[in-house]
Amino acid sequence: MYNKFLAEKIIKNALIEDMNYGDTTTDILIDEHSISEAFMIAKEEGVIAGLPIAEIVFRLLDNKIAFQFIKEDGEHVKKGEQIAIIKGSTKNILKGERLALNIIQRMSGIASKASAYADRINGYNTKIVDTRKTTPGLRMLEKYAVRVGGCFNHRFNLSDAVMIKDNHIKAVGSIEKAVDRVRKNIAHTTKIEVEVTNLKELEEAINANADIIMLDNMDIETMKKAVAITNRRAILEASGNVTIERIKGMAEIGVDVISVGELTHSVKAMDISLMII
Known part of the structure; x- marks a missing residue:
């Protein structure tokens, strides 16, 4: 579900950022041989994501620390429930506390938001996907959290697929020219997606044999017409001004x-704490 080598690289960089010359407070106050036990506790209801990533934080600091999962990623928890137990060096638990919490709080916030969206269209044949509107450097973790919450991933980066957007079309001259130029220069395994803003552009994208057509900022009635016009000749993706209130209406018309973008770009972190006992 995630690349463990890349996850370790992300955590190493974050640890360097947080204590490039050590932890002044902890290194002075805490005895080298002190051992503690701590609990991670959910301070509000939500869907947990990022426990294996939090475990990496403590393992990189001290491979003797024991990280015990009480809950698993994807589980719905209530306020006050324990989600993990950490046992080992007090110093290293304290050094990893903030980073581990930052990661699991953000990832759980994303998973909780994704779960709410997925529940909203339960029973429909429509997939909810994320975007590239992620925190720089944390995309892999945030997209993993989206999947944990029950939604799906769009492309991970600019290399994954072709997405011809409005500025590409303006620069080249037309949808037909853009698709033709791209198709001559990509592998047969690469999909071509075209962004359209009206039904005229939709017809152009269909005639150019685009694999996927993004209906950008269209109202429900226009999207309904787009579904009828396309008639399964391309995958239709609705995008722009998507809210949890509008999502069911979009699914009902058959996109x-x-x-x-809200799944990752403006999510509220879930409140989780770590307490030494």
């Missing part, structure tokens, strides 16, 4: 995919 295949709905991309939601």
Whole structure:
């Protein structure tokens, strides 16, 4: 579900950022041989994500620390429930506390938001996907959290697929020219997606044999017409101004995919604490 080598690299960089010359307070106050036990506790209801990543924090600091999962990623927890136990060096538990919490709080916030969106269209044949509107450097972890919450991933980066957007079309001259130029220069395994803003552009994208067509900022009635016009000749993705209130109406008209930037770009972190006992 995630690349463990990349996850370790992310955590190492974050640890360097947080204590490039050590932890002044902990190194002075805490005895080298002190051993403690601590609990991670959910301070509000939500869906947990990032426990294996939090474990990496403590393992990189001290491979003798024991990290015990009480809950698993994807589980719904209530306020006050324990989600993990950490046992080992007091110094290293304290050094990893903030980073581990920052990661699991953000990832759980994303998973909780994704879960709410997924529940909203339960029973429909429409997938909710994320976007590239992620925190720089944390995309892999945030997209993993989206999947934990029950939604799906769009492309991970600019290399994954072709997405011809409005500025590409303006620069080249037309949808047909853009698709033709791209198709001559990509592998047969690469999909081509085209962003359109009206039904005329939709027809152009269909005639150019685009694999996926993004309906950008269209109202429900226009999207309904777009579904009828396309008639399964391309995958239709609804995007722009997507809210949890509008999502069911979009799914009802039969679009295949709905991309939601809110899953990652402005999510509220879930409140989780770590307490030494």
